[in-house]
Amino acid sequence: MQWLWIIIGALITYSAVMYFMQRKMVKTLTEEEFRAGYRKAQLIDVREPDEYAAGHILGARNIPLTQLRMRMKELRKDQPIYLYCQSGLRSGRAAQMLYRKGYRDLYHLKGGFKTWAGKVKKK
Template sequence: MNLVLGEISAWLWIDLVLVIILLWMLGTQLYWWYRGKKVAHIVESDEFKQGLRKGQVIDLRDSAEFGRSHILGARNMPFAQFKLYENALRKDAPVYLYDTTKAMPIRIAARLKKEGFNDIYILKGGYSKWDGKKKTKKI
């Protein structure tokens, strides 16, 4: 009888740990969603396209990825080196950010918002969701 109770207890602990991990993952997603809404407009590809001509399009991916392919007209400001480039951005023009994910653009948008930028847009789904014009390196 004690062996059965011990096994049930072990399975209960495993279930509890899995539930905690699941709640942590859900909480993290909700946090990034809320933070993104607070500091920038997260827009679909079509809305992103509409503002390209009047805004500053920033690719936050590393230089190698940017060199292979990027949105036509984008400037590369890798996330890891963004501090070096941020003074090159104008506060009076909208900023359009993209990367392969949504977390890095949200972090950069929060930084820009703190510096006084107001019109900040993030491409929902990142570069993989972009269906507009691209500049691709020919091999």
């Protein structure tokens, strides 16, 4: 029984540390803030290709989180990177990966694509 409490405590601690580290690495933007800056940045949709094809923010490039490690070289470190996914979880993980590789100007959309009310393109 004591093991279980140790494991639960470790998981809670890990989750808290990751939450605060992510807040330091990536700035979460409201839709209004996101809309104000994404045209001057690299706009990346980290959802899977089928999600992207079903609808994405106009001007976004699709680099799925599952391919990000292999395709990171496609992104410039000297320009801001605006990330989004469906709900905000994958874009947060993408930001962590990019931060570890030296990318610093990182932003993601609060609530993800499901909260987006702006222009959308469908394939």
